Amino acid sequence: MQASSGQTNSALDRTIGEIVAADYRTAKVFETHGIDFCCGGRVTLATVCREKGINPDTLLREIEAIKSEQIDRSQNYTAWELPFLVDYIVNTHHAYLKENDEQIAIYARKIAEVHGAHHPEVVEIATIFEKIATDMAIHLREEEEVFFPALKRAAAERKANHAPSQEDRAVIEESLAKLGREHEAIGDAIHTIRHLSKEYAIPKDTCNTFMITYQKLKEFEDDLHKHVHLENNILFPKASRL
Ligand SMILES: [Fe+2]
Ligand SMILES: [Fe+2]
Structure with a gap:
């Protein structure tokens, strides 16, 4: 066009x-x-x-x-200073994941056991979600314990008109590539779940737990989109400029 x-x-x-x-x-x-x-x-x-x-x-x-x-x-996230943006990501999106990941995985496994015979897609969904939850826990830990502290130190140095340390610059560069790849893998996995669930359409012959699981999966995807957007499109470019 x-x-x-x-x-x-x-x-x-x-x-x-x-x-x-x-x-x-x-x-x-x-x-x-x-x-x-x-x-x-x-x-x-x-x-x-x-x-x-x-x-x-x-x-x-x-x-x-x-x-x-x-x-x-x-x-207006783009206008925020880097340390504030990092704290916001941790206090909203990381907190959401820590509060919900495990519960969603339990729900998904439960509906796989109860409805898997008539709806085989939920068995696959449970397996994919369990891997997302495991990978996500490692990903969050790396951001919170390695990447974000290096970013904050580098931002503080820049603010004081000093160059960030060689060590922090190396951590930032390495993390940007690795975390970006992980975002893509986790994004692909949740999109597979959306596809398998036919956009979270709840079949008529199921129960309340089924409905809640699909609602929570949809909520999880929405939160993930915003979380990854803030990191990939706003935080990472700010980090690259350090
Ligand atoms: Fe994150
Ligand atoms: Fe991330």
Whole structure:
């Protein structure tokens, strides 16, 4: 599909991640169209329109429309200083995972045992989720114990007009690559769950636990999208600039 003007063309060359990082309200537009703005956020608007058969002009108009709505300054994450952003990620998204991972894994295993015979997809979902929970626990620990402290030290050095230590720079560089790869793997796994569950559609012949599990899985995915978006598209570029 062709864009109608030069200005539109340059807007179409921006990546989804960049657009959402610049204005979080646009996430709502991408969610409506089923466009991944976190783990798959590195593709351009033009590419995503081509792949999904969306008219670029329509999408750009929707993005512009949402930008004219009142801005919530408490969500202007890009403007936050790095240590504050790190604390926010830990206190909201890491806290959410620590509170919910285990419970969701228990629910998923329970519905696999009760409904697995008629709904074999839930057996696979339970297995995938258990791996996500295990990998996520290691991932969070690495961020909280290694990456984030190095980032905070480096940010403090920069603020005092000093260069960050060689050691911290090496940790940051190594972590950026490794954690980015882990985000992609975890994102792919939760997307497989969404696909297997047919977008978390609850079958008629099931129970309340089934319903709660799917609701919690959907909530988990939404939280993960925002969490990975904040890290991949806002925190990591700030870290690279240190
Ligand atoms: Fe994180
Ligand atoms: Fe992460």
